[in-house]
Amino acid sequence: xxxxxxxxxxxxxxxxxxxxxxxxxxxxxxxxxxxxxxxxxxxxxxxxxxxxxxxxxxxxxxxxxxxxxxxxxxxxxxxxxxxxxxxxxxxxxxxxxxxxxxxxxxxxxxxxxxxxxxxxxxxxxxxxxxxxxxxxxxxxxxxxxxxxxxxxxxxxxxxxxxxxxxxxxxxxxxxxxxxxxxxxxxxxxxxxxxxxxxxxxxxxxxxxxxxxxxxxxxxxxxxxxxxxxxxxxxxxxxxxxxxxxxxxxxxxxxxxxxxxxxxxxxxxxxxxxxxxxxxxxxxxxxxxxxxxxxxxxxxxxxxxxxxxxxxxxxxxxxxxxxxxx
Amino acid sequence: xxxxxxxxxxxxxxxxxxxxxxxxxxxxxxxxxxxxxxxxxxxxxxxxxxxxxxxxxxxxxxxxxxxxxxxxxxxxxxxxxxxxxxxxxxxxxxxxxxxxxxxxxxxxxxxxxxxxxxxxxxxxxxxxxxxxxxxxxxxxxxxxxxxxxxxxxxxxxxxxxxxxxxxxxxxxxxxxxxxxxxxxxxxxxxxxxxxxxxxxxxxxxxxxxxxxxxxxxxxxxxxxxxxxxxxxxxxxxxxxxxxxxxxxxxxxxxxxxxxxxxxxxxxxxxxxxxxxxxxxxxxxxxxxxxxxxxxxxxxxxxxxxxxxxxxxxxxxxxxxxxxxxxxxxxxxxxx
Numbered sequence: 001x002x003x004x005x006x007x008x009x010x011x012x013x014x015x016x017x018x019x020x021x022x023x024x025x026x027x028x029x030x031x032x033x034x035x036x037x038x039x040x041x042x043x044x045x046x047x048x049x050x051x052x053x054x055x056x057x058x059x060x061x062x063x064x065x066x067x068x069x070x071x072x073x074x075x076x077x078x079x080x081x082x083x084x085x086x087x088x089x090x091x092x093x094x095x096x097x098x099x100x101x102x103x104x105x106x107x108x109x110x111x112x113x114x115x116x117x118x119x120x121x122x123x124x125x126x127x128x129x130x131x132x133x134x135x136x137x138x139x140x141x142x143x144x145x146x147x148x149x150x151x152x153x154x155x156x157x158x159x160x161x162x163x164x165x166x167x168x169x170x171x172x173x174x175x176x177x178x179x180x181x182x183x184x185x186x187x188x189x190x191x192x193x194x195x196x197x198x199x200x201x202x203x204x205x206x207x208x209x210x211x212x213x214x215x216x217x218x219x220x221x222x223x224x225x226x227x228x229x230x231x232x233x234x235x236x237x238x239x240x241x242x243x244x245x246x247x248x249x250x251x252x253x254x255x256x257x258x259x260x261x262x263x264x265x266x267x268x269x270x271x272x273x274x275x276x277x278x279x280x281x282x283x284x285x286x287x288x289x290x291x292x293x294x295x296x297x298x299x300x301x302x303x304x305x306x307x308x309x310x311x312x313x314x315x316x317x318x319x320x321x322x323x324x325x
Numbered sequence: 326x327x328x329x330x331x332x333x334x335x336x337x338x339x340x341x342x343x344x345x346x347x348x349x350x351x352x353x354x355x356x357x358x359x360x361x362x363x364x365x366x367x368x369x370x371x372x373x374x375x376x377x378x379x380x381x382x383x384x385x386x387x388x389x390x391x392x393x394x395x396x397x398x399x400x401x402x403x404x405x406x407x408x409x410x411x412x413x414x415x416x417x418x419x420x421x422x423x424x425x426x427x428x429x430x431x432x433x434x435x436x437x438x439x440x441x442x443x444x445x446x447x448x449x450x451x452x453x454x455x456x457x458x459x460x461x462x463x464x465x466x467x468x469x470x471x472x473x474x475x476x477x478x479x480x481x482x483x484x485x486x487x488x489x490x491x492x493x494x495x496x497x498x499x500x501x502x503x504x505x506x507x508x509x510x511x512x513x514x515x516x517x518x519x520x521x522x523x524x525x526x527x528x529x530x531x532x533x534x535x536x537x538x539x540x541x542x543x544x545x546x547x548x549x550x551x552x553x554x555x556x557x558x559x560x561x562x563x564x565x566x567x568x569x570x571x572x573x574x575x576x577x578x579x580x581x582x583x584x585x586x587x588x589x590x591x592x593x594x595x596x597x598x599x600x601x602x603x604x605x606x607x608x609x610x611x612x613x614x615x616x617x618x619x620x621x622x623x624x625x626x627x628x629x630x631x632x633x634x635x636x637x638x639x640x641x642x643x644x645x646x647x648x649x650x651x652x653x654x655x656x657x658x659x660x
Contacts, residue, residue: 043523043525044523159614161614162614189386189387189550189615190550190591190594191386191591191594191610191611192614193594193596194593194594194608194610194611195611197596198608198610216523216524217596219553219595219596219598219603222596222597222598222602222603223596223597223600223603223606242600243600246598246599246600246601256525258598259528260524260525260527260528261524261527261528261553261598262528262531262553262554262556262557262558263553263597263599264552264553264580264592264595265580265597265599265602268576268577270557271532271535272528272531272532273528274525274526274527274529274531274532275525275529276529278493278495278526279523
């Protein structure tokens with residue numbers, strides 16, 4: 001078995017729109033070890049969700065298309081698999097939890113039915129009763145009180161937090177090796193967010209599932225992930241173990257992000273340091289470093305050449321910057 | 326309920342806004358004759374004073390009534406009961422024409438920078454509209470004021486003839502702020518003004534709001550669910566749960582020593598962007614969800630989720646009382 005569970009090499013996912021080609025993900029490479037919790041951080045439009053959708057091959061096409069690179073899952077290139085093979089893989093080996101728990105469930109089927117359906121799809125020869133049992137077991141696992149009875153409920157009878165638990169139950173029902181969670185708690189209140197994160201962390205550990213957590217909230221990453229990649233304008237600008245991202249950030253964008261968020265434990269009277277300007281328009285050709293127009297440390301070279309993701313001399317920490325901190 | 330609160334607040338600074346016993350109940354209609362069959366008690370007895378020049382943060386989870394409170398204070402929603410005074414003038418009893426005049430003094434900044442600007446108006450028209458409505462000068466004077474306002478919020482006056490869709494979310498929020506400032510109000514309700522923005526843009530808008538407050542002596546009611554942002558910008562913070570205020574204190578104090586179990590849980594649930602801190606923190610994980618405001622639990626609203634709940638909590642609603650100087654809490658067993 002290969003050392004890495006997931007290896008993404010030079011992934012390029014473009015969207016071909018009327019107003020031009022949007023390079024949503026442009027030359028992205030990273031790896032995940034089995035059981036690892038990886039955080040993917042970035043602002044809207046940075047390409048983090050498209051990266052995830054590319055891995056599970058759910059990029060809407062057209063207009064989207066994976067135009068280059070490879071995605072090795074257990075050593076096999078996902079991009080070479082046909083639709084049937086992908087359907088087999090999704091839900092059993094790789095599953096995904098989406099942001100919006102309100103629209104991810106089918107309103108006309110019971111919760112239990114929807115979990116059992118996934119189980120039956122991937123476990124040949126399992127009886128209806130056994131699948132239902134598994135559904136109840138999963139609901140119990142994600143701490144839905146009175147699981148046996150609630151399995152017969154419909155999605156509208158559940159609150160947002162409970163629906164997200166159901167989504168996690170469906171995602172984990174077949175013991176996948178990789179769980180991708182795309183902003184799983186963004187639509188939820190903080191006290192519910194804490195419940196869900198705790199649950200995902202615990203279950204991933206229990207089952208040895210690798211977790212790819214996509215979020216814009218650096219706080220969520222700090223408490224949940226072991227390794228973090230920071231994306232900006234379709235590129236990975238920094239990749240490092242979680243402590244290094246927060247203690248010795250190397251890329252000016254990462255530093256800018258950390259300085260621009262108010263912290264609950266900050267001193268009174270601290271002023272935020274915003275990042276000036278806005279992210280670039282991805283449908284236009286970007287020459288040089290995409291962060292150059294907003295970067296406080298920009299040099300002439302940054303406007304001409306694009307920096308590669310390279311080690312900064314602190315172990316596993318990588319940054320795509322000519323002048324990292 | 327909290328008579329003492331009023332007394333102390335006025336003692337330490339002059340009061341601009343005074344809210345007493347504010348209630349907003351929305352009827353649920355149904356049945357054979359479309360009668361009112363139940364009430365959503367969105368705001369159920371809120372007392373607040375907002376001091377001149379301060380920022381009062383109002384936090385809580387979705388459905389707790391924080392936005393409704395903000396709107397009811399501005400009389401954008403008619404309160405079911407209670408009194409709202411701005412500069413000593415009772416707003417709830419004002420005739421419409423008088424209230425309209427008062428609106429120049431109190432403005433609102435909305436959450437959604439996409440929905441709150443009319444797409445068919447140019448930026449200039451959007452900002453000029455309140456000035457024209459209140460006849461603040463002739464066409465040339467209004468044009469000058471609009472240009473000045475754009476500059477004040479950090480936009481190039483050159484953009485005056487552009488339409489909202491040509492701007493990013495952060496820029497649109499600046500346009501919304503310019504419009505709110507146009508009539509030189511003394512009081513602004515900002516309802517989740519940065520929630521729809523990306524983190525790097527949030528800081529720009531938060532700083533702008535702080536600069537404007539210093540420049541124009543504004544008083545803010547800052548409504549948001551993000552406690553880190555609220556703590557950053559506010560002098561005092563009020564925590565709402567299911568239509569009531571459960572705790573009110575200076576923002577550092579509330580963070581350092583929350584007295585209400587709900588505030589404690591809320592604070593502990595907020596992730597801090599620092600893995601060292603996160604590893605050390607103890608998290609209070611609340612069980613269950615916020616109950617429905619149609620049938621709020623009797624006694625203390627929070628008792629079904631509270632780990633300290635006793636018999637008295639299920640029966641008697643705790644009043645908002647001053648437990649320490651300038652620190653109000655509605656709990657039978659605070660601390």
